[in-house]
Amino acid sequence: MSLLKIDNLKVNINGKEILKGLSLEVNPGEIHAIMGPNGSGKSTLAGVLAGKEDYEVVEGTIEFDGKNIFEMSPEDRAREGLFLAFQYPIEIPGVSNASFMKTAVNEIRKYRNLEPLDAMDFLRIMREKAKLVEMDQAFLNRSVNDGFSGGEKKRNEIFQLAMLEPKLAILDETDSGLDIDALKIVANGVNKVRNENNAFVVITHYQRLLNYIIPDFVHVLFDGKLVVSGGKELALELEEKGYDWIKKQYNGVLV
């Protein structure tokens, strides 16, 4: 059974059509990359999956792990194993990273009828996962993303991913704003977390990330649909030729 099945998804924002019939299937163990020009709807797709408000789903279905995603609140989606690494992580002054994660982990455990982690176990796991993304322990006591640099915020997203061990992770431009070393570290973190039971949807503008996180499929989101799909070579082709050929080809079909 597929982990994620999106069928003919149409989504409006403030009456404007953003996604216009998007379909995608993701199986356990797979990595999908989604590329596409600015404003084509990549973050919208990620937001719809995570349950962000202010989208109007006009048509289509999404099944996550066999369940209708639209019947689940955002928190239940997370508890079911969906994770979104935000393109723009939110700053939460006054709430420590550690406390934020402890609550998240234990709320998710509660949902799965597991006992909450005690303080010692939690600390141990947290330190382990921080090491995985080479995040300094000091960040654990700081307020969530508060005053973090752009790259530190992205790294914190991957730390959270490692903590929550989702079935499906959507990374929305996690590579943007990372220096070369950080990019490797983040990619490395993802590769350590990945296994045959989980899957990743990696939204990116740059082929570079895909040298480290090797995708099984690459899709181009254009004009609200996935118009071209291919293997990892597609990313190289896009890097070389840009989106013009797709725009021409696709608009040609339309006209």
Next chain:
Amino acid sequence: MAIKEKITDYFEKYTQSLNGEKNSYLFSLREKSIKIFHELGIPTLKNEEWKYTKLNFLNNIDFEISNSAPHSFPENFKISDYYIENFEGDVLVFINGFFEKKYSRIINTEENLVVTNLNEAKEKYSNILENYLTKYTDESNNPFTALNTALANDGAVIILPKNFEKELPIHLLFINIPLQSNLITNSRNLIIVDSNSKAQFIETSYSWGDLASFHNTVSELYLKQNSEVEYYKFQNDSHSAYYIGSTQIHQEKDSRLFSTTISLAGKFIRNNLNSILDGENSEAHFNGLYFIGNEDFVDNHTLVDHAKPHCNSNENYKGIIDGKATAVFNGKIMVRPFAQKTNAYQSNKNILLSEDATINTKPQLEIFADDVKCSHGATSGYLDRDAIFYFRARGIDEKIAQSYLLNSFSSDIIETVKIDALRDLIKSEIAKKLSMNELYFCSILESNKI
């Protein structure tokens, strides 16, 4: 009968019952004050000081003026509900405005330390009362203070001698138990802290039952040279509770005042908190948190009066307003012509939790000196939806997300409460308001400190 006439009428009868006291200084004060009250009447919204504060409950509710404590408590009344758990210090209990020794606890009996009530003090300390009462309370501008002076039932009188450094928390506990009719009580407190002494005071007022209670309270605090006072008000009263409380503080050289006012519930609350910085190097810290819902109303009017140079004032009030509640904040900073090198800071931040919640906030600066550092700011808005979503996207439901955000918003104010037992009470009452399991809420607070 309108409330004003009712009160003046009552005063007539009241004076007839006084007999012997009639020649006293206190009585001359009462007579003067009832006249002022009669002249001023009940303020309307046209009065700048009461612009957002509707007082129509005074005429809509048929109040009687309290003249005695009840003979016995109603069956479901438990005095222990009103004590602060684990509080170690003196407790002075006033029921329907009258001191109840039986339910009070006065541990501190050091020589020269006075912890008593107004009716006791009348004779024993008459010259002190004469020297201090109404000295800085501006009655000509506040009819409720005038009313209080005219009709004061009783109250706490506390006098700390010089160099009294022992930690001495004192809880003033006012409980109204209206049995036959809606009730007005006028409690008057006088607190004098002599040079180099330190003290902590808590004021709480409660109203039992469904009949209305109107607490009209005035506290006068005198901080002598180099004294330090923590002054707390904790307000968590019922839907039948109406409260107007004025605290007038006078500060001498090098004195330090730390005031925290926490308002969590009450049908109507008006707090006037005024301090005169009347000696160089004195400082006043005003902190406040109002977290209200339903149709409650809380109004904080503060005044820091910089009368001498080189003084500091620091004011930080925060508000969380839910349901159909309304809050008012009016912070006045006065810097008199000779008060050079003044530092005055003020901030008022508000979070509205519902679209029917209202906040009226206004700084009011009157600066007549030129070498002054003064800043102020006020904000109000809703909780950040993006922040809430971020929590939810991590598996944390909205209620907990909200608790986190509100806790991080208000914790700096809660931490200004230095009496552990009171701070614990505040936290547990806030947890209740967030309809969260108290233990869970505390674990959030705790884990945040890892």
